[in-house]
Amino acid sequence: MNTLSYGLLSLLTKNSRSGYELMQHIQPFWSAKHSQIYPLLAQLEQKGHVAFVHVAQSDKPDKKVYSITEQGKDALREWIAMPTDEPVTRDELSLKVYCIGLVDKEQARMMLAVREVYYKKKKERFNLLMDKLQQASEKPLDQLEIGDDAFGMYVLVHKATMKVDTDLIWCEWMKKKLT
Amino acid sequence: MNTLSYGLLSLLTKNSRSGYELMQHIQPFWSAKHSQIYPLLAQLEQKGHVAFVHVAQSDKPDKKVYSITEQGKDALREWIAMPTDEPVTRDELSLKVYCIGLVDKEQARMMLAVREVYYKKKKERFNLLMDKLQQASEKPLDQLEIGDDAFGMYVLVHKATMKVDTDLIWCEWMKKKLT
DNA sequence: CTCCTTTATGTCATTATTGACATATAAACA
DNA sequence: TGTTTATATGTCAATAATGACATAAAGGAG
Numbered sequence: 236m237n238t239l240s241y242g243l244l245s246l247l248t249k250n251s252r253s254g255y256e257l258m259q260h261i262q263p264f265w266s267a268k269h270s271q272i273y274p275l276l277a278q279l280e281q282k283g284h285v286a287f288v289h290v291a292q293s294d295k296p297d298k299k300v301y302s303i304t305e306q307g308k309d310a311l312r313e314w315i316a317m318p319t320d321e322p323v324t325r326d327e328l329s330l331k332v333y334c335i336g337l338v339d340k341e342q343a344r345m346m347l348a349v350r351e352v353y354y355k356k357k358k359e360r361f362n363l364l365m366d367k368l369q370q371a372s373e374k375p376l377d378q379l380e381i382g383d384d385a386f387g388m389y390v391l392v393h394k395a396t397m398k399v400d401t402d403l404i405w406c407e408w409m410k411k412k413l414t
Numbered sequence: 415m416n417t418l419s420y421g422l423l424s425l426l427t428k429n430s431r432s433g434y435e436l437m438q439h440i441q442p443f444w445s446a447k448h449s450q451i452y453p454l455l456a457q458l459e460q461k462g463h464v465a466f467v468h469v470a471q472s473d474k475p476d477k478k479v480y481s482i483t484e485q486g487k488d489a490l491r492e493w494i495a496m497p498t499d500e501p502v503t504r505d506e507l508s509l510k511v512y513c514i515g516l517v518d519k520e521q522a523r524m525m526l527a528v529r530e531v532y533y534k535k536k537k538e539r540f541n542l543l544m545d546k547l548q549q550a551s552e553k554p555l556d557q558l559e560i561g562d563d564a565f566g567m568y569v570l571v572h573k574a575t576m577k578v579d580t581d582l583i584w585c586e587w588m589k590k591k592l593t
Numbered sequence: 594c595t596c597c598t599t600t601a602t603g604t605c606a607t608t609a610t611t612g613a614c615a616t617a618t619a620a621a622c623a
Numbered sequence: 624t625g626t627t628t629a630t631a632t633g634t635c636a637a638t639a640a641t642g643a644c645a646t647a648a649a650g651g652a653g
Binding site for chain 3: 452
Binding site for chain 1: 417420421423424425427428443444445487490491493494495497498499500501502503504505506507508509510511512513514515516517519521522525528529532559560561562563565566567569570572573576577579580583584587588591592
């Protein structure tokens with residue numbers, strides 16, 4: 236069982252979802268393509284960690300909706316108790332910035348501008364996510380506690396928002412450096 | 415040529431280094447094991463992007479010191495001009511935090527405490543790095559410009575410091591949430 | 594003198610991840 | 624009516640990355 240498998244189980248603790256939906260919703264936490272997710276779901280099903288039902292849809296193609304089993308929840312709890320791997324970040328931009336002196340200021344500015352747009356779009360998405368969370372919650376989000384269903388998602392979106400804000404501040408700082 | 419290959423070339427624009435040194439110095443920007451780096455260096459050498467000399471050492475085993483060639487620099491400039499891949503972050507902790515409600519507050523606090531220690535050590539390393547950069551520089555670091563050799567490294571360490579500070583603020587915020 | 598750690602280079606099997614190929618339904622658009 | 628887009632599921636070859644195995648020199652600890 237790899238980390239992504241446990242990630243899928245984690246998502247399924249909140250909602251039953253199809254493979255396609257899981258693929259979409261796990262992106263902020265663990266980037267993965269559908270070609271990796273579908274085989275893992277089949278494995279998880281074989282092990283009894285998840286179960287699925289066919290769900291017919293009139294407006295869209297039919298889907299297989301997966302739910303976590305009690306056995307799956309046990310596996311999750313065991314995994315959480317294990318030592319946590321350190322985060323891995325791979326950003327091509329940092330490698331390019333390292334040797335930015337190879338190109339001129341104008342090209343450097345352009346490169347950073349593209350990334351800034353990416354960060355701004357990302358921030359927008361997190362803002363929308365936070366709004367959606369608030370609408371679905373009876374409590375104000377900052378009063379959520381560990382027992383509440385939305386707690387994990389809330390604190391992660393908060394973390395992601397803090398990070399993207401920091402990234403945008405760095406972009407502004409870089410713009411001044413490249414004036 | 416994959417991204418890590420270009421990353422190795424990037425490092426070599428500043429200093430000639432051995433595979434072992436490259437492996438150590440690329441970690442903050444792109445995590446990779448020596449078993450991935452040595453074969454790539456051999457490929458880069460075959461393509462004429464780098465060249466190496468054997469360097470005998472009395473206090474340590476001998477090493478192969480690689481330098482970037484003009485051809486390698488051309489390849490780097492071409493790569494910088496290409497669209498930049500989006501950053502990929504994979505953090506097992508975020509998956510565990512998502513379903514943190516499965517375990518009790520005490521276990522959650524412990525998990526976060528381990529990560530906080532990791533962030534603090536990381537911050538310490540970046541502080542030392544920044545000190546080392548300042549000592550090696552004639553100018554104050556905040557006056558470095560794109561043409562200066564240390565510029566890229568400086569702005570990246572600054573970015574990394576900002577990020578780890580944000581991570582530590584989130585840890586403090588989480589501690590309150592888990593009181 | 595032996596064991597452990599760091600430095601140093603390498604290979605190879607396995608695992609993780611991506612990208613391409615394949616198929617199909619349904620809505621929207623032209 | 625044909626085309627594109629989003630949804631939906633899947634396989635498979637190729638690439639990226641890790642972990643284990645292997646070797647060796649040199650220093651330090653005991």
